[in-house]
Amino acid sequence: MAVDSSLSSPLGPPACEKDAKALRFIEEMTRNADTVQENLLAEILRRNAETEYLRRFNLGGATDRDTFKSKLPIITYEDLQPEIQRIADGDRSPILSAHPISEFLTSSGTSAGERKLMPTIQEELDRRQLLYSLLMPVMNLYVPGLDKGKGLYFLFVKSETKTPGGLPARPVLTSYYKSDKFRSRPYDPYNVYTSPNEAILCPDSFQSMYTQMLCGLLDRLSVLRVGAVFASGLLRAIRFLQLHWSRLADDIESGSLDSEITDPSIRQCMSDILKPDQHLAEFIRQECKSEKWEGIITRIWPNTKYLDVIVTGAMAQYIPTLEYYSGGLPMACTMYASSECYFGLNLNPMSKPSEVSYTIMPNMAYFEFIPLGGSKAVELVDVKIGKEYELVVTTYAGLCRYRVGDILRVTGFHNSAPQFHFVRRKNVLLSIDSDKTDESELQKAVENASKLLLKECGTRVAEYTSYADTSTIPGHYVLYWELLVRDGERQPSHDTLTRCCLEMEQSLNSVYRQCRVADNSVGPLEIRVVRNGTFEELMDYAISRGASINQYKVPRCVNFTPIVELLDSRVVSEHFSPALPHWTPERRRR
Numbered sequence: 139m140a141v142d143s144s145l146s147s148p149l150g151p152p153a154c155e156k157d158a159k160a161l162r163f164i165e166e167m168t169r170n171a172d173t174v175q176e177n178l179l180a181e182i183l184r185r186n187a188e189t190e191y192l193r194r195f196n197l198g199g200a201t202d203r204d205t206f207k208s209k210l211p212i213i214t215y216e217d218l219q220p221e222i223q224r225i226a227d228g229d230r231s232p233i234l235s236a237h238p239i240s241e242f243l244t245s246s247g248t249s250a251g252e253r254k255l256m257p258t259i260q261e262e263l264d265r266r267q268l269l270y271s272l273l274m275p276v277m278n279l280y281v282p283g284l285d286k287g288k289g290l291y292f293l294f295v296k297s298e299t300k301t302p303g304g305l306p307a308r309p310v311l312t313s314y315y316k317s318d319k320f321r322s323r324p325y326d327p328y329n330v331y332t333s334p335n336e337a338i339l340c341p342d343s344f345q346s347m348y349t350q351m352l353c354g355l356l357d358r359l360s361v362l363r364v365g366a367v368f369a370s371g372l373l374r375a376i377r378f379l380q381l382h383w384s385r386l387a388d389d390i391e392s393g394s395l396d397s398e399i400t401d402p403s404i405r406q407c408m409s410d411i412l413k414p415d416q417h418l419a420e421f422i423r424q425e426c427k428s429e430k431w432e433g434i435i436t437r438i439w440p441n442t443k444y445l446d447v448i449v450t451g452a453m454a455q456y457i458p459t460l461e462y463y464s465g466g467l468p469m470a471c472t473m474y475a476s477s478e479c480y481f482g483l484n485l486n487p488m489s490k491p492s493e494v495s496y497t498i499m500p501n502m503a504y505f506e507f508i509p510l511g512g513s514k515a516v517e518l519v520d521v522k523i524g525k526e527y528e529l530v531v532t533t534y535a536g537l538c539r540y541r542v543g544d545i546l547r548v549t550g551f552h553n554s555a556p557q558f559h560f561v562r563r564k565n566v567l568l569s570i571d572s573d574k575t576d577e578s579e580l581q582k583a584v585e586n587a588s589k590l591l592l593k594e595c596g597t598r599v600a601e602y603t604s605y606a607d608t609s610t611i612p613g614h615y616v617l618y619w620e621l622l623v624r625d626g627e628r629q630p631s632h633d634t635l636t637r638c639c640l641e642m643e644q645s646l647n648s649v650y651r652q653c654r655v656a657d658n659s660v661g662p663l664e665i666r667v668v669r670n671g672t673f674e675e676l677m678d679y680a681i682s683r684g685a686s687i688n689q690y691k692v693p694r695c696v697n698f699t700p701i702v703e704l705l706d707s708r709v710v711s712e713h714f715s716p717a718l719p720h721w722t723p724e725r726r727r728r
């Protein structure tokens with residue numbers, strides 16, 4: 139489409155008038171980042187002045203940044219736990235926010251083993267929607283013609299519960315997909331999905347995935363981009379195709395839906411979409427029956443221009459596997475968001491994964507940044523290029539000076555808004571999918587399994603470390619154990635060690651167990667027993683590379699290839715968890 143030259147934007151010529159408006163908005167927000175932040179904080183403080191939380195700090199009606207920062211402490215989730223529990227239990231008084239809390243968003247970050255509950259208010263949905271509406275206008279600057287086809291996106295809802303006071307508690311994306319904003323979205327030629335809403339909204343993950351894959355296959359030549367939220371999710375879809383291509387091809391050949399798909403709304407909508415196609419069925423069989431799956435994405439969906447999937451942060455471990463399956467297609471990381479608040483977007487989405495930077499949008503919340511190793515938080519526009527910071531947010535929903543737990547490095551500025559490279563999440567040792575296991579959780583799990591080992595055969599775990607093994611799909615946790623078997627004592631049996639694996643899984647947090655049980659996105663935990671003396675060799679290796687003998691500590695997680703290779707070369711036996719750990723959607727009461 140020819141675009142009126144008056145629509146030109148500093149970011150580039152927009153693809154259509156609607157895009158021009160979105161790009162102008164980005165320009166306006168980023169040019170005036172400091173004023174937007176100042177006004178936004180004042181608005182939050184005015185509106186929430188009478189909340190129990192803000193009254194506690196005697197702001198005396200002040201809405202300026204200096205007073206706010208001098209009177210309110212920087213907090214973590216644990217500090218807010220009592221208030222959050224009261225809201226969850228049904229207290230509707232204005233505790234954190236003057237606007238009623240409409241639901242809780244269940245974060246993948248945990249507290250005491252359970253997902254954190256993030257309060258949100260109705261209007262936050264508009265703010266999230268606004269950020270989504272900026273993504274395609276930016277993408278259209280780099281990839282032309284996305285209105286000529288569709289996106290194959292694997293999107294899922296997860297189970298939800300109600301708090302004792304009756305508020306829904308569910309992941310932010312589940313909340314979004316179930317909202318009218320998503321379900322009744324107006325037609326937009328740049329944002330057409332192959333997956334019908336009925337498939338995305340089906341709570342049964344097998345039926346949902348099966349239908350989304352089937353629709354992607356049926357419409358394969360229209361697909362211009364393939365995506366999922368995180369890289370792990372896209373790989374799970376590829377694995378699903380590996381396991382089920384034959385059934386999918388049968389359905390395409392016969393034009394009738396597999397009997398395991400029982401969801402009535404899926405069956406209803408598929409009756410219009412699924413028609414017998416012998417030729418396509420044969421093509422899928424030919425492509426999928428071969429052992430070689432290299433480049434499968436581009437072979438099945440040959441018009442794909444890029445993968446739309448987050449491969450920054452913990453997801454970077456999947457880049458080589460995605461490159462293998464996609465024949466090296468570009469990977470676009472479009473946005474940076476959380477249950478607390480959506481933060482910003484990537485203004486250069488076709489950049490290499492290692493160079494991805496997110497521009498924080500100053501209209502989403504009030505942002506502060508604690509320099510690493512420092513304590514005084516600085517403003518959004520005052521961060522320095524090259525420095526690392528911990529992100530702190532103040533949201534409309536009532537989080538005030540809340541530590542998100544993400545570490546970001548400033549890479550540059552777009553106008554006066556800084557751009558950040560996502561460095562890491564604080565205190566996360568192991569992660570495969572949305573699970574995040576910290577050092578103390580891992581320690582507790584090993585302790586519990588050690589008790590079992592001691593009881594059954596008197597053996598102790600002398601040393602341990604861990605590794606996130608993503609060479610299989612799904613990936614799984616590996617625990618390297620060196621055992622202290624004294625003279626005359628029995629070696630633990632394979633059966634005991636497999637039960638130690640399960641014991642560890644039972645001890646890990648609810649997000650890990652949900653990934654194992656409901657999402658099937660994490661495989662069985664494995665113990666690899668290494669021979670005596672291995673951890674001493676590990677120390678020798680670290681010292682040879684410059685570590686101090688006095689200060690040497692066994693790393694509780696390893697990912698440096700030579701170390702993993704050293705450990706693997708000393709393995710004497712391998713044991714996998716024999717069953718699924720316990721998990722239900724219900725939360726444990728504190």
Ligand code: AMP
Binds near residue numbers: 560
């Ligand atoms: P949740 O609380 O479950 O919504 O998870 C939000 C967290 O996921 C963020 O605080 C980040 O740690 C991580 N995250 C979200 N978006 C990205 C991204 N684009 N790159 C890396 N990590 C991300």
